[in-house]
Amino acid sequence: MRFTMPTLFAKPDRESGLDQPLFGAADFGKDFGLLPREKIELMVRRKMILGREALAEDQVQPASLDLRLGPRAFRIRASFLPGVGNSVEDRLQALVGMDDAIDLEGKGAVLERGCVYIIPLIEHLALPKDISAVANPKSSTGRLDVFTRLITDHSQVFDRVARGYEGPLYAEVSPRSFSVRVRKGARLNQIRFRRLNSQQFERTHFGADEKELFRRHSETPLVDRELTRQELCDGLPVHVGLSAEPMDGIIGFRAQKHADILDVDRVAEYRWDEYWDPIRARPDRRLIIDPDEFYILASKERLQIPPDLAAEMVPIDPAMGEFRVHYAGFFDPGFGAGRNGQPSARAVLEVRGYEVPFFIEDGQVIGRLVYEKMSEPPQSLYGEGEGSNYQGQGLKLSKHFRMD
Template sequence: MQTPFPKSDLDDFGPHFGLLSRQKIELMLRRSIILPQEDVEESQLQPASLDLRLGSRAYRVRASFLPGKERTVMDQLRALVRDEDAISLEHGAVLERGCVYVIPLLEHLKLPDSISALANPKSSTGRLDIFTRLITDRSEVFDRVARAYEGPLYAEVSPRSFSVRVRKGSKLNQIRFRRLNSQQFEITDFSIGDRELREHHKDAALVDGDLNLREGLIVRVALSARAHGDVIGYRAQKHADILDVDRVGAYKLDDYWDKVFARGDNRLILDPGEFYILASHERLHIPRDLAAEMVPIDPAMGEFRVHYAGFFDPGFGAAPDKRPGARAVLEVRSHEVPFILEDGQIIGRLVYEKMAEPPQILYGEGDVSNYQGQGLKLSKHFVMG
């Protein structure tokens, strides 16, 4: 039985627990649980998350860090960089490929004891190979905000393939909020089990074809011409021009990416250090009462990393014919040695979590759903074709 909080705590949030929808994020803004330093833009509000905005200054640091339990992020920055060396983002600045930056965000938090938060890069950020993580004061982990946290938020940003131009207000990562009952305070795994996923699949298909579950939905990579035609992926070029993260549909594909063509043996050899955009074999649909996240199937299964930006909003993949309608785009980087991927090889899994309530506006129903119905697709910055 779920233990409710006292009426005085979150009495206008309703009786349900889980990931909070857009309408509750709007309520958090009105209640000053989320404290934006400037007015929130409509485009920041997603079905189950809030896009975070870069502030006015960036700090280039020698290496990534976490502040630890006793320090703030600014304590660490004062020891690493001089304030006069801060980079102004007021009128835009270039973040160089291979460098690490820490950037205070325009959103601060004042969470109650019953709400925690977690973050991930936006889909477009991952597809540009920009490594981005959230940092909070007195924390020993990235991308997690402890319940009852009060304070600023920071983004660690490290462009890997392209140098990028950003400015105050640019949006690279997003945050989602989880409402907990008192019995969940020590829980770390909120994913729902395979049995419940089977029941969901009976009501509305989660995937086209067979349902393959292993503590979540198994996702396989598509490398054959049957899935995408001759082009089955893209590989980032080594020495491309600077890319502005706020310019949509402004760049030619061939200026930044090399096409990867299907081979007769339906294989792809990943070169160490190269970054690839691939796509899943499966077409997916995320039901309105669930959200999902891409996680590694098993770190021991291959010499590669997949999917920086692994969050899927409720409604992703919905199609008029009620069948799952969108592939998962896979951001893949090989590690120390060349590695052979084969068509249909398991590359990750989707784990699902319950929404506290369905969003009133699902992914694909708003004005900023850039990847609904996608197949193999680069970020919104590029003209495909």
């Protein structure tokens, strides 16, 4: 059955292109890189970011924008990418019928564990040719093991928005450990905007090089340990911490297989032990990652993100281990900033095993932190606002759980 998806956004009344830029030089300044909160807010005012509803003030983070689920969801048999020349709407019309639409208004709906859903988002983009975007799940989404990716029309990859893109946004959502209740307006992923100069249009890597990172670390430490320039060649290596913690020796958590439904909008409402099994330190400081199990662990080192940089956790080479780490890998400027310029926060690691059991050991490299330059530091850093749930964190579950 063919149907028409709801039109959520009016097409912006402008012509895109570098010959008629939406911003003048005074809007952006002379620098390129990830755009801070103030520039994202300016993008909203200039209708580069549009929506059926006005953005809430707390949607805009120091270097990113929270995206909101729209009023309907569509359960599909398998994930897909539309590919060049195809829209997500056309693919949905071929895969599902009108009766399959799930209403997210009011009380919302339950997204079942193990199923895949496509949800049109409230936000819509109309980018100029010198701005691209990249998305990640929010930290709380990743810690719930809700696999979430951004899709755009004509895309051949997830979580990437081509420069100059004009069109709707969609979230692919697949709960892996817990069935979750969501409703219109829920925020599962976030998007960052990158301003490019003409020499960067075809680049895919924007990380700071080892020389720059080594200099930064010598001035203000990025982590609470010594670093060599050589180990920074692909970003900052992050090691897993499996030695005893003050919290009853707990070094991690493993998701329970048959827990109750969890509402993503309820904060500090759930007992942690009804959803998670604690993992305590072993004398040999090892842990076996079992296939198809989900773990919350923490880095051995504490870290901080300088005001003029942002960072993303990227996986290690798959040849180094039978697991995936960190669904939600974005760190805002100011994350982990402690007293006297010292790093204060551990990176929480979301780990899922692959096909075979795999030993990991205390201090083993489990990911890399890639730093990227901001076009300018945001005026308000992570940790300075009310929405900074994970500043100064150690091992910590998502904000939905209480630890009493």
